[in-house]
Amino acid sequence: MTTLSLKINGRPVTAAIEPRTLLVDFLRDSQGLTGTHVGCDTSQCGACIVLVDGRSMKSCSLLALQVHGREVTTIEGVAPSGDAGGRSLHPLQEAFRRHHALQCGFCTPGMILSALDLLSRHADPGEALIRTWLAGNLCRCTGYINIVRAIRSVASGRGADAPD
Ligand code: FES
Ligand code: FES
Numbered sequence: 001m002t003t004l005s006l007k008i009n010g011r012p013v014t015a016a017i018e019p020r021t022l023l024v025d026f027l028r029d030s031q032g033l034t035g036t037h038v039g040c041d042t043s044q045c046g047a048c049i050v051l052v053d054g055r056s057m058k059s060c061s062l063l064a065l066q067v068h069g070r071e072v073t074t075i076e077g078v079a080p081s082g083d084a085g086g087r088s089l090h091p092l093q094e095a096f097r098r099h100h101a102l103q104c105g106f107c108t109p110g111m112i113l114s115a116l117d118l119l120s121r122h123a124d125p126g127e128a129l130i131r132t133w134l135a136g137n138l139c140r141c142t143g144y145i146n147i148v149r150a151i152r153s154v155a156s157g158r159g160a161d162a163p164d
Contacts, residue, residue, distance in 0.1 A: 006067050008033070009077025017064055024048045024059035027074060035075035035109045039138070046137035049110035050074050056117035058136070075109035078116070091154050092116060101150040103141035111137050115151045124155045 001016045008031060015030055027033040027050070039047035041060050048060040051073035078090045089097065092112055102108045111134065118125055118133045125133070130148050139147065 002065065004064055004068055006069060007071040009073055010071075019063070019065060021064045022060060023050070023062040023064045023067060023072075026064040027059060027072070033074045033076050037106055037109060039106065044138065045107070046110040046114060046134075047107055049113045049137070051113055051117060054117065054120060056114045073113070075112060078112060092119070092150070095150040095153045096147070099146045099150040099153060101143060101146040103143050107137060107139040107141075111139070111147055119151070119155060122155075125151070127152065 002019050003014060004017050004026070005012070005014045007013065008027070013031065015026070017026060017030070021030075024036055024038055027036045028038075036050055036059055037047035038060060039045035043058050043061045046058065048058050049056050050059045051057070052062075052067050053070050054073075079088050079093065080090065090112075092115060096102055096108060096112065101111075114134060114137050115130075118130065122129060127148055130151050131144070134144070134147070
């Protein structure tokens with residue numbers, strides 16, 4: 001066993017782990033953060049995406065020890081209050097709700113975290129850039145049109161209430 005220290009959703013965490021532990025397994029099994037999904041385990045689907053120091057990464061392809069000393073944000077930490085239970089949503093979560101950008105919701109955490117990284121780099125990405133950026137996120141319900149609309153609606157301060 002070895003000691004892992006990091007911040008998760010703003011909270012300092014220290015834990016004893018097996019060195020081979022994947023980040024996604026640590027988040028789900030040790031921390032109970034099951035909003036980080038496992039769709040493929042082979043770095044294809046993006047359901048496991050989290051932010052590491054603000055950058056989107058596939059947590060099924062990282063050892064937990066690779067984020068030692070860093071800050072990880074999961075979907076549970078995206079809403080301003082840290083509570084995405086319906087009382088307080090991040091504007092991008094609200095946009096996904098408003099634009100019907102999810103069906104089963106399995107891909108949604110990864111889509112939102114990936115899009116947050118995109119929006120932190122490009123204030124107003126166009127549709128082509130959004131689609132290219134999301135190439136590593138698969139939606140089995142194929143709801144890409146509304147996902148792109150939701151992301152476009154919050155770009156450059158247009159807000160979740162912007163027209164399609
Ligand atoms: S579970 Fe990580 S990319 Fe699919
Ligand atoms: S909404 Fe079902 S996989 Fe995307």
